[in-house]
Structure formats: C-alpha cells, structure tokens
Amino acid sequence: MFHLNSKQLEHQYVFYLSNFLSWEQREHATNWILFPQNIGTHLSIDETALSQGELYTVITNKAAKGKKGSLVAMIKGTDSEIVNDILKQIPVDARRKVKEVTLDMAASMEKIVRKSFTKADLVTDRFHVQKLAYDAVQEMRIAYRWEAIEQENKEMELARELGKSFVPYRLENGDTEKQLLARSRYLLFKNEHNWTPSQVHRAEILFNKYPALEKAYKLSRELAHIYQTSKLKGVAFTKLAQWYDKVEKAGFKSFRTVARTIQNHYLSILNFFDNRSTNASAESFNAKIKAFRNQFRGVRNVEFFLFRLANIYA
Structure with a gap:
C-alpha cells in the first residue's frame, strides 16, 4: 500500500524502531535472560525448544497467569549447574520467598529447584x-x-x-x-x-x-x-x-x-x-512460545525473538 519493501521495513524495525540495540540483556540474551522482579511465591519450571532442537529452561510466575510479568528466567540448556549459576543473580531473600514450584519428573529440574529455591516445596505435575x-x-x-x-x-x-x-x-x-x-x-x-x-x-x-x-x-x-x-x-x-x-x-x-x-x-x-497445583501454566506458556515461533516460521534471530518475548511476557 505504501510501496515499502518488507525486508527493509523489518530491518528498520529491528535496528531503529524497536529499541533492540539498546536492550540491556542483549549481550547475553542468546544464553540467558533474567527478570528478578517477576519472581513470586508460586513458580513453574519446564523446558522448551526454540529452533533446531535447542532447549531452554523456562521459569514462570503462576500469579501472572501467562501475561506480562510471568517470565522470570529463560536459560539455554537444561544443565542444572549452568542454570543455577544464572539464578544466583536473583537475591537470596527473593529466592527463599518461593513456597512452591511445579515441575515434571526430570532429574535436572529437581536439582535446579532444590538448589536455587531452598524453601520451596516440589510438586510433580499430575x-x-x-x-x-x-x-x-x-x-x-x-x-x-x-x-x-x-x-x-x-x-x-x-x-x-x-x-x-x-x-x-x-x-x-x-x-x-x-x-x-x-x-x-x-x-x-x-x-x-x-x-x-x-x-x-x-x-x-x-x-x-x-x-x-x-x-x-x-x-x-x-x-x-x-x-x-x-x-x-x-x-x-x-x-x-x-x-x-x-x-x-x-x-x-x-x-x-x-x-x-x-x-x-x-x-x-x-x-x-x-x-492441587499443576504445571499447566508452564505448558501453556510453552504453547504460547511455540505459537509465537510458528507465526514467524521459525526463529532466525534468537536474540530478537527473545527480546520480543521479553517485551510481551516479562
């Protein structure tokens, strides 16, 4: 309608209009993004794949009900040591306030919760x-x-x-x-x-x-x-x-x-x-990520994808 080239418009949006270049987490976004202000008393932890089978550990706040403020952390991989090292950046007092974390039966997820959220009860998803x-x-x-x-x-x-x-x-x-x-x-x-x-x-x-x-x-x-x-x-x-x-x-x-x-x-x-807590909120959040990913036929620019995800859910 306005005789704009779509690729040029996308480029302009990414690098000039979206504030992506000034995003404070851009440098490490491919490996992890963290939002300590979104931590709550009841969390969910799960894993999701962005592209080519690359897994990310996702921690969400149940109180946000899958809307803005729900994303606490998204960390590349499922290695408990790596994930726990990143989660240490959240103040200890905030992590100790977590009362309950729902998860699946993966041993790595259990290790993450036990080490990072020491006061929380673990709830295996029914x-x-x-x-x-x-x-x-x-x-x-x-x-x-x-x-x-x-x-x-x-x-x-x-x-x-x-x-x-x-x-x-x-x-x-x-x-x-x-x-x-x-x-x-x-x-x-x-x-x-x-x-x-x-x-x-x-x-x-x-x-x-x-x-x-x-x-x-x-x-x-x-x-x-x-x-x-x-x-x-x-x-x-x-x-x-x-x-x-x-x-x-x-x-x-x-x-x-x-x-x-x-x-x-x-x-x-x-x-x-x-x-009677379940991990349904985490599964729902994963479904939203997959739907968002499918909209753009995959994830070509992981950093920018996570930037947009953070704007919507963090």
Missing part, C-alpha cells in the same frame, strides 16, 4: 504421572499389534504357498485383529463413560480378546481416579499404596516401571494434594 500410566497401556497395545501383524504375515505367506487368496479374519465389528488394536488407541486414553457407542462395542471385543489389556486400562483409570477424588494427602498416600500393590500383583513390566517411578518421586507427587 499429568506427567498419569501419562506414564497411559503410555504403559499403549505399550501393551502396541506389543499385541505387532504380534497381530506378524501373525497376519504368516497367514499371507501360507496362503501364497497353497496357491490360495488370502482373506483376513474379521471380527464382529468388521475390524481385523490389527485394525482392532490400531483403532483402540484413543478409547484407551478416555474414561469409559465418555466412549461413543462404536468405541463401547470395540472395547468389548478388545477386552474379551485381550483381558490383560483390560486390566492395564483399569489400573490407569484407577490412578486418574485417585487424583480426581482424593482431597487429603494422607488419603492419597493410602490409595497410592493400594494401587502400587495391585500393580505388583498384576505383574505387568511396563506398570512396574511406572510404580517404581512413582515410588522414587512420591514426596513431590503427594505435595500435589496440598494445593
């Missing part, structure tokens, strides 16, 4: 714990699907040797075995009360054919039920212990791994039941 159980169910489903594919391959080879055309066996809903297992993926994530009529029918066939999968599905739903219904930490502890016993008796390898992981993080998992 959705990461539940996802482990869902993944364990899916692992069993996928193992059965590979077996079904292998069996079908053998039947096809046999039919070829006998000079017959191969006609796969179809179940009462019209699925073959491998289709049944492939199409059951989503229903195994959902509560059975939310299944559609076709999913109810498919689940009946699936669980009749693979009773172990039904048992695994029920274990995953029981874990979700503990999170949904337990209001007191003591009650949750008892229910988790009972769930752990059921997992041991079931004998599923993937679920034993889940149970051991919960056992290793049980203190921070139980802290959820104090305030």
Whole structure:
C-alpha cells in the first residue's frame, strides 16, 4: 500500500524502531535472560525448544497467569549447574520467598529447584504421572499389534504357498485383529463413560480378546481416579499404596516401571494434594512460545525473538 519493501521495513524495525540495540540483556540474551522482579511465591519450571532442537529452561510466575510479568528466567540448556549459576543473580531473600514450584519428573529440574529455591516445596505435575500410566497401556497395545501383524504375515505367506487368496479374519465389528488394536488407541486414553457407542462395542471385543489389556486400562483409570477424588494427602498416600500393590500383583513390566517411578518421586507427587497445583501454566506458556515461533516460521534471530518475548511476557 505504501510501496515499502518488507525486508527493509523489518530491518528498520529491528535496528531503529524497536529499541533492540539498546536492550540491556542483549549481550547475553542468546544464553540467558533474567527478570528478578517477576519472581513470586508460586513458580513453574519446564523446558522448551526454540529452533533446531535447542532447549531452554523456562521459569514462570503462576500469579501472572501467562501475561506480562510471568517470565522470570529463560536459560539455554537444561544443565542444572549452568542454570543455577544464572539464578544466583536473583537475591537470596527473593529466592527463599518461593513456597512452591511445579515441575515434571526430570532429574535436572529437581536439582535446579532444590538448589536455587531452598524453601520451596516440589510438586510433580499430575499429568506427567498419569501419562506414564497411559503410555504403559499403549505399550501393551502396541506389543499385541505387532504380534497381530506378524501373525497376519504368516497367514499371507501360507496362503501364497497353497496357491490360495488370502482373506483376513474379521471380527464382529468388521475390524481385523490389527485394525482392532490400531483403532483402540484413543478409547484407551478416555474414561469409559465418555466412549461413543462404536468405541463401547470395540472395547468389548478388545477386552474379551485381550483381558490383560483390560486390566492395564483399569489400573490407569484407577490412578486418574485417585487424583480426581482424593482431597487429603494422607488419603492419597493410602490409595497410592493400594494401587502400587495391585500393580505388583498384576505383574505387568511396563506398570512396574511406572510404580517404581512413582515410588522414587512420591514426596513431590503427594505435595500435589496440598494445593492441587499443576504445571499447566508452564505448558501453556510453552504453547504460547511455540505459537509465537510458528507465526514467524521459525526463529532466525534468537536474540530478537527473545527480546520480543521479553517485551510481551516479562
């Protein structure tokens, strides 16, 4: 409309109109940006990728609700020693005022919180714990699907040797075995009360054919039920212990791994039941960063990207 070259306009904006060149954090922005004034009593910590898989540790203030003032720190990498060295620049008194930090089960994140926010309670995000159980169910489903594919391959080879055309066996809903297992993926994530009529029918066939999968599905739903219904930490502890016993008796390898992981993080998992805090704010902030990144089809100038991110969220 104004006969301006877009690249020239972008250049003018970056280097003259935006105050980017006078940004006080520009020199070290590629490695870290820090905003001590945004620290609060309840924080979230997570990791995000900007471009080409480069990870950054992101610390946000829950009180800001993903708006201006929410970004506390963004530090390149996830090495706990490097991140803690940067966070030391925040006054000790401010860091000691942090009461609670939500995080996933990454060991590096736990080390960062324990060393930098010494007075804070660690709260393991409930959705990461539940996802482990869902993944364990899916692992069993996928193992059965590979077996079904292998069996079908053998039947096809046999039919070829006998000079017959191969006609796969179809179940009462019209699925073959491998289709049944492939199409059951989503229903195994959902509560059975939310299944559609076709999913109810498919689940009946699936669980009749693979009773172990039904048992695994029920274990995953029981874990979700503990999170949904337990209001007191003591009650949750008892229910988790009972769930752990059921997992041991079931004998599923993937679920034993889940149970051991919960056992290793049980203190921070139980802290959820104090305030029912989750890491959803951190995940939401990561989604905003990704959406911002996608708007510009990637991050070509990391410094300027972080400058704009700081203007909006810091």
